[in-house]
Structure formats: structure tokens, C-alpha cells
Amino acid sequence: MPKNQFINPEEVRKPGQIDFNPIPVNQYNKTVEEEKENFTKEDFLRIYNDMVVIREFETMLNLIKTRGEYNGIPYNHPGPAHLSIGQEAAAVGMAYNLDVEDFIFGSHRSHGEILAKGLSAISKLDDKTLEKIMETHFDGKTLAPVKESHKGSTKELAVKFLLYGTLAEIFARETGFNRGVGGSMHAFFTPFGVYPNNAIVGGSGDISVGAALFKKVNRKKGIVVANIGDASMACGPVWEGLTFATMDQFRTLWDDDMKGGLPLIINIVNNQYGMGGQTCGETMGYDIAARVGAGLNTDQMHAERVDGYNPLAVIDAYRRKKKVLEEKRGPVLLDVLTYRFSGHSPSDASSYRTKEEIEAWEKQDSIVWFGNELEKAGIVTKEELEKIKAETTELVTNTMKLAIDDEVSPRMDMKKYPNRIGEMMFSNSSVDKMEDREPEVNHPIEENPRVKQIAKKERFMFDENGKPHSKIKTYALRDGIFEAIIDRFYKDPTLIAYGEENRDWGGAFAVYRGLTEALPYHRLFNSPISEGAIVGTAIGYAMCGGRVIPEIMYCDFLGRAGDEVFNQLPKWQAMSGNVLKMPVTIRVSVGSKYGAQHSQDWTALAAHIPGLKVVFPATPYDAKGLMNSALQGTDPVVFFESQRVYDIGEQFHEGGVPEGYYEIPLGEPDVKREGSDVTILTIGATLYRALEAAKILEEKYDFSAEVIDARSLVPFNYETVIESVKKTGRIIISGDANGRGSFLRDMASNITELAFDYLDAPPVVVGSRNWITPAHELEDYFFPQPEWFVDAIHEKIVPLKGHSAENDFSDGEQLERNAIGI
């Protein structure tokens, strides 16, 4: 909400109308003859060749899936194969004009795009660079099988390398482009500008926007193409990605050379079906997908439908649209019409379409048609075309032979290295900055108003007499987060942060106050209210090599970013075979006071998903140290913050929160209060209620509680807790998450297994009730309260003399609540 843009009622209340510009549909009408001036014979042959290679590659897979053999070579591939037979012209046309540094993102049906972009890159790269790329990828492991028997040019070797790396990946071989852990739907090869394909429909719809953001913010050459299907236009994250990509601020608010649209083409590979649903006439209402562009910005995204059955039409469109992007007038939306002869997958019997329809499209088969046109125009002879086909068949056959040979193309040895995939989940590196250049900032850090203000604050909560300083003078948890983040902004030039109300407002909870003054727009900005795109774009940004802090204003909104947080962010480091790093720290604020949809602790959801690191600090010292660690690392971290304690001072760390940089390693719980009779392990702000409980236990019952703050959930070092349990023999695990299915339960189960012989009672979970969070005035009946701890100890662990419980922690009540599901 920038102040410099005045919303004038006089203007906005005026009557008027929206005028749309006509959206071109299949306007390309040149003949091959006419294009002779733009293409050499080699160019034409390359287009034809690339289409044939894709067709044969996909045909091979189709035969393996449907008949168990190709060219007489038997093989069983139980995994997926979503084939693009029929769509070759669209893929080759898209890739033909792309440079090596242009990135493409794809879908589950992207073998063709990988090959098209790879072949395009090979044609543009010099031999030396090609050799370097091939020899350095996994230290030449992918190259070795094809290199051994190769005679011929480097470019020919590179083509073999491309086909083999892709096929070995599809067949889950360790020599594949992603060590065989990505597979058919996720294969990619970044040195050729092929970025991750995505098994979730529309998955690339927001990730690719983040890649374009990376190119823009870091002034990188090249554009980004998002190959997504026509049916994915129905997916929320795609729509969110489109709104993010078309934000006005790129043109209105971003400074100087940053002004202008994203270098992005949303390339709808419109094969007219979403599985079996017809997007035109049945499951969507846009009629022609290009229409969508008109709804997004005044440029209508320069939307256009292109005939994807004519490779020259697509090439022409890309030539024109690249120019639009160079002029910073992006993004662009292309609706590339095509058709797949093969089913959604080989198991698809095509019951949703007629034989006549398939035959009608096969009659117009782009490869046949294009070959005929070339012949008609006298550019090539039939023999030349046949030769290309024969050579391709041989190439694909040899590639298959190599890729199915267990000696040459082994699978990951899980017997020998049983933790191999586990080790791939995190990169665990420590990196000051993702690129080495001067970070763009508005002033020296010392001149920042917030930094100056914090300098006057008391960094420990109490004075020498143990009296708390006034709130306004106390260095608070939000200051700790701020210090870590501003420090990193001045270290790492790639770091950017965004989310809802991140800039002028200073974040909904004032953590970012002062950052607006320090940073130009392109490093800190307000996003649309699109949690999916906030996280999704961050993933794309990090994939390309940047560090980023997306913010989710309330934990309750995590669901809005479900696919991004659960399916994308955690998976790509491992699925890429550790080619990619994912330095994304998502700040997630956990609320209270605001009822059922603004007060939930969903740490368990994040902790459940493999591949995410999860932290939840509750003190300023821990918040700063953990944020520093999160931002120093290269792994995705979900950083939970509690709105209950943003203004709390440091009560534990002697000497208060250090002014300088320090890290607290992720995964180490911290003993906040020592005791001998019971251990209380807490997650998040529940810590303070546990400490109150410890006081009651001490004063009223002479019962000494040790309070441990988990600080992290993933990773988590249980040793500290087990040592404590060995001492006390008893433990309560508590947090503000509702008890059922919470991480508290996971901890209880681990502790039971690890410390069974030392336990004097079962570990007891004191979580919130399995209800909606009620209004603030009733919250004490929902969230764990100090008395709950005392009651739980009394009823489940050791009866306390003279105590009578007010809250029912009996077995009967537990059974009853579970039986009725609350």
C-alpha cells in the first residue's frame, strides 16, 4: 500500500468501460516456401530431426509400456510414462529460438520439451562448453556409458548424452540426469536450460514465475518459459502465479532498470484434454485458452493462440514474443494448440474420445505434414528424411540398450548405502551469500532508523534488580528476527523477501519495520494475497540460485500454499539428485485471539513432510540465532513465530541478546529451567505457561520441574530430553497445537521408545483441545494453561498431595474424547 499512489475517488468513480484488444488466433499463415528466407536447409532439417527424435523416443516408451519391448528388446518399466506423441511441433517450435540461458519449466508430460530444449541448446553451444558440461555432470557418470563407444562429433555425443541422461532418469538409473530419484515426471537438466518438470498439474505455474523473478532481480540474461497444460488453468496456484507475474508494481513502483515486466512466457501446451476432460466444451469455459490473458492485465498478457501443429508458427510466435520480453513488457501468455495421439498415460483406453477424432488429427500429423512441405518446397528429398528417421531409430535403440543394462546403468545401491536417499534430503551447507557481489541497499546499515532505535533498547528483559524494563525499552523477539534478516540483506545480494504487507506496513506484526527504508523495491515488496504463489515463486527463485524469505502472515493460511509447502519445497533437493539447493526460509506467524481460522499451530503438518526443517523459537536470543542459521543454510526452513511473544524480552540468555552475529544450530533443544522431578518439553510460546506451571509445582507441591524448549522440530536431537528424563523419570510434552496428530505425540512416542526403562509414568501430552479455537475470551479453555500441567501430573504421572484436579485428564475422559472424535 504505497503512499505515493493516490487513489482518487474522482477518477475511479467515473463511468466508463473496459475495452479489450482482439486476441489473435492462429494468425500465422506463411508457407515453407515463404519461410525459406528465414531458414537454411540445415535449419529446416534440424526442426524436422528434432521432431522425429521426440516421436521415436516417446514411441519407444509407449511400446515398452504397452508391449514390453521396443525393436525386439524386451524391458519392463513399471513407472509412469505420460507421453506427448503428436505434440512434437509445439515442443520444437517453443525451444527452437530459445538460448541456452533461457529456462523452461514443464509438466508431467515433458519428455518432448526436455529433448527439444536440450537439442536446441546443443546446437547453440560450442564443443568446448558442451564437453565441460557433460564431463562435470556427476563427474562424468552420465556421460561415461555413451562416451565409451562413441565415434563422431562432440555435438553427436551430446545428443546421445541428452537422450541417455533422460531415459536413464526415467528408468530410475543412478546414471540418469537426477541420479534416478526424479524419474519421468521430474527429469531435467539445468546446464541445457531445462528446469524441473512437475508431476503436479500446474506445479510449474508459480515456480516458473519465481524463476523469472530471479532473472529480473539479479539481472540475469534470458527468459523463462512455463510449459503448462490447458487443464492446469483451472488450478489455483496457476492463477496465483499469473496474478503474481502480472503485478502492476513491476511497472509502477520498481526503481530504475528494475522497472518493467517479468521475462516470462506462460506457454499453455493446449492438447485440449485434461486427462479425459475436454477443456473446451466440457471442463473449462474459456473456449480458447488465450482468452485468460485478457483478464490479467491491461496488456492482456500479449496473449495469442498459435497453431502448434505447425512448428514454424510456434517459432514465429517465440521470435515475436521474445522481443516483447526484451522490451520488459512481459509476461506473455501463449496458447499453443496441439493434440496428443497417445492417451493420458499408456493405461488410458481413450474412452472419452472417438477413433475418428484421433484419426483426423493423425491425418494432419505435424511430422508427416512438415516433411511433405519440405519435400514440396524442394528443400529435402524423401531419402534424406528417411535417413533421418533410420538414424533416429538407431540412436533411440542404442540409448535404450545402454539405459536398461544394469551393468552400465546401475540403480542406486540401497543395500550398500541404505541411507543414501535420506542423505539427499538436505544439503546442509553453510553459505554466507549465494552470489558474490555488492548487495543493493538504500543506506549504510548504521543509518537505518530501526537499527538506531534498537541500539537504545535493553537487550535483557530485567535490570540488575530483577525488575523488568518497560516494554518499549525492551529488545523484543521481533527485534531478534529483524536483526538476523537485515544482517543477511547486507551480506547476500540475492536475498529478497516478500509476502502480504511486507513493505510500508512493516509486516503485519512489525518485524520488518525499517526494512522498507533500507531496501529497494525489488528486494522487499508486497505480494498479492496468494500464499500458493508466495511460496511457489520462492521455490523457483531458490532453484535458480537465490535466497529468499517468503512470509505467510498466519499459520492458518499454510493450507493455501499446501502443494508448494508439502509437495514442491521439500522435495526438489532430493528429486534433483542434489543438483538444486533450496535456501528458502518461510516465516509463518502463529496467531491467537482471532478465533478458529487465525489461531492454529500447524507445526505438525510441516514436520510431517520429509525435506523441511522446522523451527519454532520462543525467545529473542533463540529467534535471532535460529534465523541466522536458517539464512546461512541452503535448506528449506519453515520458521514459526508466535504472535503471543513478538514483544517478549530475553529472560534466559545471560547478558541478553548479543549485538553481533551468532548462530544457534537447528535441532538443539534448550533447557530453560532446571529441575529434578518432572521434565516439561514445550514447542513455541507454550514455554511461558510451562514456566508458570513449574512455579506453581515448586511453591505449592515442592515438586521441581525442568523445562526444556524444543526450539526446533526437524531436525531434533533427543539426547538433551532423554538425559533429562533419565534424571526426572517423568515428562510432559506441550504446545499450542491441538493434541491429536500433533508433533507432541510424535515426540511422546519417540521418548517412550528411547527412555522406556527410565520412565515412572507414560509421557503425557498436554496439547490444545481438538476443537475450533474459540474467541479470545474463551481461549483458556482451549490452549494449555499452567494449571493443566499440574492436573496432568496429578492424574497421569504422580498424584500430588493435597491437589484436586480441575481439568479432566483421566483415562475415561481420554477414551471418551477419542471415541467421539474431539
Next chain:
Amino acid sequence: MAIPVLMPRQGQSVESCIMGQWYKSVGEKVSEGDILFSYETDKASFEEEAKDDGVLLAAFFEEGDEVPVLTNVAVIGKEGELVEEFDPHKGSDATKTKDPEVEKPAGETSKVVEFEVGEGSENSRVRISPLAKNMAEKMGVDVRSVKGTGPHGRIIARDVEAAEKTTVAEAKQSRPAAKPETQKTEVFQSGNDFEIKSIPNIRKLIATAMHQSLQNSAQLTHHLSADSRQVLKLRKKFKKEYAEGTISQNVTINDLVCFAVIRALEKFPRVNTHYLGDKIKWFKKVHLGLAVDTDRGLMVPALKNADDLSVIGLSRQLQELATQARSGNINPDLLSPEEAGFTVSNLGNYGVEMFTPVINLPQTAILGVCTIVPRPMEIEDGVYGFVPMMGLSLTYDHQALDGGEATRFLAEIKNQIENLSV
């Protein structure tokens, strides 16, 4: 007529015994009083005598078998008499041969007869926390006798801690019935210059009891010596009378000291107690524990109602107890520290001049009797002579007794010894 020989019941808590050696074999003639076989509890070993004349017709168990008490183990009778009816295995054999499956007419559904199986004590479910269970094992506390104060009566750590003070007796008496322990020593490891051997059960029990005693009470010892001229005089007199046959019992110095202690205990009921943590058990009678050194280890049998006895009776009964303890056929019930209110441990014979005996918990105190040493003493105004002085070491639990009381009690023993009249 043939009569069965039963496995005797040795003490209230004994449920079964381990069969030892057979001294007679089947077919051999036996006379009343002949030793038939030996057997042992976890605590002591015994010998069973024949109570009739006849021929050993049958022996139903072999060495090492665990035999429930009051079970027939043998039959004595005339040659040719039938013994089958006495065989304790008979019932089970009979059911084995009778297979209902064979007799059941085809097509008829079998009747399911349900009957309750009595739970053996080792099977009965004890609610106990893992920590408490481990503690109990380490401390030798029998959890079956511990009352749980945790949720649902679960035995939790604090219950074991509380029970520890009072469960030495149970620990001594109970043992896992399924795992009879024999006294055989097992060599675990041996080297050129050492052997690591298992320790007998009694050693383990003594170790536990002693360790617990020191861990769970506030023990300290006062030393004092008593003029023993009167005791020596009496001893000399009894010795002479015994030699002359006037009396049938050789009264020892220890007997006389015990006699004096009993008198002192009557005056200091506070010492004749068990300290139970939050309460104290006061004895109206004197049950005196006597520490006896045996081949198997230290045993402390209790002499019940010792205050009723004359010095001769006391002497006789103490001797009997000591002999039984040494030969291993003592009633195990008498070995529980719960049985005695106070213990005397005499090391005087060994020349020990001073020591700190360890209290037999839950008793409150123990007296160590030391050797007699001649010491210079003022006999009359300015005249010094050597007086035989007997060392007395009183260890008491400061939780139960204060120093003043303990000292006064010790002084009273001294007084009793010095002015002993029988």
C-alpha cells in the same frame, strides 16, 4: 501299610523346595530317624528323616526338581505294596492317556468346558512403572508387596523408595518361583590369576541388605567399655557348675551380655523398635537378633520372647539357633530382620577391640560386643590397677534415636554388665 513321605513346609512363605540328595535308594530298608534326603529353600538346606521303619518303595522326584511343599516325595512301606496312589504325577498322566477326541462320536460337537485357571503369584499383574521396576530390581524390593500410590494404584518410583526400607525381609524370602536358585557357584570367566564366579543367593541378599542399611539410615556408632569383672566371675561360676554337671548348659560370656542387653532394652523401649519412615513400631517383648557367622555367610536368627528366659534358657536357645543357622536347617521365618527388635553381634572371640556394626533394618540399633582388654583404672583413692574392660559399640539410626538417648542406653548396658545378677 504304605505311608507317603511329604516334602515338609519350612516356614510360612515357602511354597516349594528344591530336591537335594537321596541318601536311601528305592528298595532299601529304612529305620525311623534315618536321613532320607536333603532339600533346600532359597535360604537354607535341610534333611528329612524317616518317620517310620520299612522299605523305601518309591521316590517321585530327583535331585534338582522343584517340589511344592506338602507333596508326596516318597513312599515307605512293606515290600510289594502298591505305591501308585501316592504318585503326585499320576493325575496328569491319567488325563494324558484319556483323549476325548477318540471317544467322541462323529458329528457331535464338543462341549467347551470353561474353567478358571488360578493365577500363580508370579503371573499376577502388577501395575508398575518401568523406572520403579528397575529400581525395585536393583534394590531387591519385592514389588508384589508394594502398594502403589500412582495413578490406578500404579507402583511408581516413590513407592519403591518407601518400600525399600521395609522390604529386605520380603526380598530375602521371595524369589521367582519359576527360577529356583541353587547354591552352586558358576565360573563365568577365568584367567591365569583370577576367576570370576557367580555369587550365591545369600551373598546377594546380604549385599543388598547391608547396602540398603547404609543407604537408607543415618547410622553412627558410640563406643564405650564396661568393667567385665562381674561377667567374668559369673562365667567362671557357670563353667565350673557345667563341668561338675550341676547345670546342663555351658553359659558363655555372650549369653551373659545378651542377658544384660535384654534387661537394658526393657528399660529403654525406644531402642527396642523398628523405624518405618513415618512411624515407629514399638515392641512389647524383646525379640533378640543374634549375628551368626556361618559358612554360607552372615545370618541373624531371631530369638523370640527372649525377655521371658532365664540365663540358662537364654543360653540354650541362643546356642540352638546358632547351630541351626550354621547347619542350614533354621526356620527361614526367623531370619527376617522384621522378627527381631534389636540385634547383638559379638566379635569378642576374634579379638576385635572396636567396630561399627551395620544395623539390620528396620531395626533401630545394633550392639557390637568386643573383646576384653585389661585397662588401668583407679580402683581406690589413688590406687590404680588393671581392670578387664569389655568394648561395647552401639550403632543406632539417628533418624529414630538421638545421641543422648543412645548414650544413656549404652550406659545402661554397661551398668547391667557391671552389676549383672542372674
